[in-house]
């Protein structure tokens with residue numbers, strides 16, 4: 001019985017349902033299941049004739065249905081283990097709720113057995129991919145808000161390992177979802193979202209053009225980007241991944257150069273030089289700048305999530321001018337769209353989908369010049385995801401060389417492998433396994 005003026009908090013509390021209930025261990029059960037690891041090579045081999053093979057598409061659908069809930073469950077568990085004060089941050093809570101909703105939605109679907117089941121799953125996957133685009137921003141904002149609190153901030157544990165698994169898993173889930181969404185679409189030069197012959201020079205040119213544009217909007221001038229080396233090199237890769245990494249690295253180099261040369265208006269700033277080095281098993285892009293380098297004492301910290309020396313006015317959410325994608329999500333949302341065989345055109349059209357603005361339009365575009373401190377660690381995750389790497393060599397007082405290495409998968413990826421028809425995504429020794 002309720003007394004007037006007395007609120008029974010227990011009776012009024014919303015009843016937790018589904019796996020959010022404290023006593024429900026559904027999330028844990030899924031998180032404990034082993035993952036089926038996939039590789040770029042396997043995805044290419046499996047997907048190359050999928051447009052003619054409905055059974056393959058359904059197999060891929062069931063793979064996505066099996067894999068995504070397990071991967072979401074692991075991240076939900078990670079979030080549950082974090083300090084209460086961090087998980088209760090509204091941005092982080094938003095991520096938790098979105099993941100829980102996606103987990104519940106996907107695990108409740110019956111296994112895709114017909115083209116209609118697949119069509120419904122594909123719609124749901126596309127919706128989730130779109131809805132989750134701002135989650136990266138939410139994570140960054142949650143980290144920034146929590147760590148800037150005077151009492152709580154210093155007491156928070158180091159969250160780099162948490163962000164690594166969170167974002168690596170996010171990359172893998174988006175690759176699984178988007179590869180399936182685009183698997184049955186005919187696009188010359190593409191297998192799903194993977195460009196089979198992606199020109200690195202065109203990728204550099206495109207990222208350079210965008211970087212110069214945002215730099216000019218922010219600082220009033222920019223440095224030239226010179227591309228040298230093997231200008232014909234190409235690799236099979238997911239264009240959005242390369243574009244993200246190149247844009248982040250060029251942006252860092254450009255900011256350092258322009259800030260170092262700001263006082264010398266009469267003199268043009270030294271160019272940022274990108275050298276493409278093609279080797280049988282990998283391609284390395286060296287991005288060299290003369291922006292003064294990173295002080296020795298800070299060189300390790302640049303890999304920490306949230307570490308930045310950029311002025312807050314450069315940050316995407318500051319309302320100031322500048323250039324990092326307005327949200328990380330905007331990069332992620334726009335770039336996985338289906339592409340055509342002409343890579344430059346593809347990336348350009350994707351970027352225009354992201355409302356890229358002309359320099360004259362002022363600083364209102366969605367790309368910002370930095371300030372969240374996610375660019376380097378996230379680019380390294382992208383590079384490592386398919387077996388590559390990202391390293392920095394800083395020469396304090398002079399500049400930085402960033403070495404971005406990407407694995408070549410050409411050679412035997414045309415070879416039809418019978419075992420992939422029965423177990424398309426099973427781990428295979430000696431392939432470049434994505435991290436689970």
Ligand SMILES: Nc1ncnc2c1ncn2[C@@H]1O[C@H](COP(=O)(O)OP(=O)(O)OP(=O)(O)O)[C@@H](O)[C@H]1O
Pocket residue numbers: 248252253256289291292293294302307308309310324369370371372373374375376377399400
């Ligand atoms: N080429 C470079 N020259 C000098 N300092 C650099 C260079 N690259 C990175 N840094 C330093 O590393 C820091 C972290 O870089 P990171 O790309 O992770 O984040 P950011 O550029 O500050 O912000 P955002 O993630 O929004 O792009 C930078 O703020 C800068 O201090």
